[in-house]
Amino acid sequence: MQNLSRSIRKMKHTCKRTYLFFSLLLFSACTSKNKSDLQIIDNVQLQNTLLKVEVLASEMDVPWDLHYGEDNQLWVTEQGGTVWRIDVTTGERKQLLHINDVWRKRTAGLLGITLHPDFTTQPFVFVNYTLMRDSVIFSRLERYRFQNDTLVEPTTVLEIGGNTAHNGSRLTISPDKKIIWATGDAYTITNAQSDTCLNGKILRLNLDGTIPADNPNPKSYVWAKGFRNMQGLVYSDKGLLYTAEHGDAIEDEINHINKGANYGWPVIEGFHNLESEHVFAAKEHTVEPLYSWTPVVAPSGITFYVHTAIPEWKNSLLVGTLKTQSVRVLKLNDAGTAIVNEEVFFADRYGRIRDICAGKDGAVYISTSNRDWNPASGFPKQGDDRILKISATTKAIHPVLKGSSAGAVTKLNGEELYKQYCASCHKPDGTGVQGIFPALKGSAIVNGSSQELIDLLLKGRKGKDGSAMPAFSFLKDEEMRSLINYIRNSWGNKAASVNKEIIFQKRS
Numbered sequence: 243m244q245n246l247s248r249s250i251r252k253m254k255h256t257c258k259r260t261y262l263f264f265s266l267l268l269f270s271a272c273t274s275k276n277k278s279d280l281q282i283i284d285n286v287q288l289q290n291t292l293l294k295v296e297v298l299a300s301e302m303d304v305p306w307d308l309h310y311g312e313d314n315q316l317w318v319t320e321q322g323g324t325v326w327r328i329d330v331t332t333g334e335r336k337q338l339l340h341i342n343d344v345w346r347k348r349t350a351g352l353l354g355i356t357l358h359p360d361f362t363t364q365p366f367v368f369v370n371y372t373l374m375r376d377s378v379i380f381s382r383l384e385r386y387r388f389q390n391d392t393l394v395e396p397t398t399v400l401e402i403g404g405n406t407a408h409n410g411s412r413l414t415i416s417p418d419k420k421i422i423w424a425t426g427d428a429y430t431i432t433n434a435q436s437d438t439c440l441n442g443k444i445l446r447l448n449l450d451g452t453i454p455a456d457n458p459n460p461k462s463y464v465w466a467k468g469f470r471n472m473q474g475l476v477y478s479d480k481g482l483l484y485t486a487e488h489g490d491a492i493e494d495e496i497n498h499i500n501k502g503a504n505y506g507w508p509v510i511e512g513f514h515n516l517e518s519e520h521v522f523a524a525k526e527h528t529v530e531p532l533y534s535w536t537p538v539v540a541p542s543g544i545t546f547y548v549h550t551a552i553p554e555w556k557n558s559l560l561v562g563t564l565k566t567q568s569v570r571v572l573k574l575n576d577a578g579t580a581i582v583n584e585e586v587f588f589a590d591r592y593g594r595i596r597d598i599c600a601g602k603d604g605a606v607y608i609s610t611s612n613r614d615w616n617p618a619s620g621f622p623k624q625g626d627d628r629i630l631k632i633s634a635t636t637k638a639i640h641p642v643l644k645g646s647s648a649g650a651v652t653k654l655n656g657e658e659l660y661k662q663y664c665a666s667c668h669k670p671d672g673t674g675v676q677g678i679f680p681a682l683k684g685s686a687i688v689n690g691s692s693q694e695l696i697d698l699l700l701k702g703r704k705g706k707d708g709s710a711m712p713a714f715s716f717l718k719d720e721e722m723r724s725l726i727n728y729i730r731n732s733w734g735n736k737a738a739s740v741n742k743e744i745i746f747q748k749r750s
């Protein structure tokens with residue numbers, strides 16, 4: 243570790259940049275507190291195991307990444323720039339550091355954290371955060387030394403391009419002790435397929451920041467390419483690497499990452515099921531996801547569960563989701579190469595789930611994200627954001643909750659389609675989010691010419707400041723008709739209904 247260069251490794255960046263306007267957000271740091279008995283808020287019955295859900299920490303500000311350390315402490319980043327170390331038995335927490343040059347906006351800020359694989363002898367901590375220099379956003383991998391309950395000696399390992407959106411970013415350490423960094427495409431889709439750009443990639447670095455000689459190209463950090471915006475990253479006990487990734491309007495993905503492979507973005511979304519995708523796949527030998535969600539669930543952190551404490555979850559990927567506000571248990575086959583079952587827990591109960599991690603103690607830890615830029619209706623609630631601890635117990639003190647199987651959604655009416663595809667941005671009551679997602683209630687476009695509205699829905703539109711109206715051309719004519727008529731006749735809107743034929747003509 244000694245010869246890690248003190249200076250920023252200047253990369254030959256050939257990424258394209260999409261420039262965006264920005265404003266600064268203010269945030270406040272939390273205070274630490276002591277607790278001995280954790281409050282039990284729920285019980286869950288699995289097939290044989292009874293679970294309890296306890297509040298490990300509350301009043302936090304978007305705990306972005308949870309890492310269960312060899313020291314049996316939970317290492318936590320808050321988006322605004324604070325690093326905490328939390329005792330998983332008492333919930334006592336210590337603030338280790340506040341990074342002043344963290345630039346927080348929307349999904350940018352202090353993001354991933356991981357520890358050195360030999361932490362007892364080499365007490366180093368790696369974090370990733372966005373910063374702004376001369377009005378340009380960067381995403382930085384920084385190393386600190388843990389000493390006397392604080393983090394010292396900041397040393398930049400690598401800096402890549404950043405943006406207000408699509409910065410990734412999770413960190414982990416591979417079984418062969420390399421740093422794995424899942425980056426986002428920095429909101430510039432041409433980056434993901436570019437071999438000379440480090441955005442939209444899985445990067446692999448030696449612990450001292452140099453490029454491993456056995457990378458696909460020994461002169462490049464790139465381990466795999468073709469990603470949009472990964473939010474989950476984990477190794478299984480078999481040494482298989484998995485990611486969770488946000489799709490655009492459709493096709494969130496769980497991927498199994500192979501050395502040197504291409505995962506297709508922006509040409510391919512989800513499975514290879516379109517003619518254009520088959521053509522690209524044949525040329526580039528792209529890899530299909532293990533799993534894909536449409537409508538999207540917005541998967542965030544993922545973890546691999548291997549402990550015997552909750553046998554029903556053994557050999558599963560556990561996924562926290564933002565949009566569907568749930569924990570999803572994806573059962574893997576024995577080889578870890580396919581997902582054979584999906585079960586959903588805590589739907590709409592705690593709000594958006596930002597990260598999840600399984601401890602050596604057999605417990606599962608989740609963090610909420612209800613103070614972020616896009617909270618669900620009714621959130622944040624008192625006590626948000628929280629870190630919850632899920633573990634096996636013998637006695638229920640609350641009415642028991644159950645998981646539900648994830649059934650495929652079929653034939654939705656206009657209101658249901660709106661809830662599935664539009665409400666996460668424009669809100670269930672059509673009022674939008676000020677300055678980011680326009681209100682559809684009273685909108686001139688919604689109430690105006692059907693031609694313009696259909697055009698917008700088919701093609702989407704890049705908005706200002708890192709936001710975009712996705713294209714919904716994948717909706718069938720009939721679905722688009724009921725959706726359009728729903729928004730043209732809800733929340734006080736009154737506009738003439740459209741028929742399927744207009745949509746068909748517009749498409750062709």
Ligand code: HEC
Nearest residue numbers: 663664667678679680685686687688703705706709710711
């Ligand atoms: C990921 C967030 C997102 C989703 C999901 C989304 N939109 Fe949008 N929408 C936007 C953004 C951002 C804009 C503004 C684009 C711009 O600045 O031109 C927008 C603009 C619009 C407008 C124009 C409104 C106006 O008055 O300017 C309409 C109409 C609209 N969306 C309808 C829909 C419908 C219907 C759906 C669901 C099928 C949907 N949107 C899903 C983000 C979203």
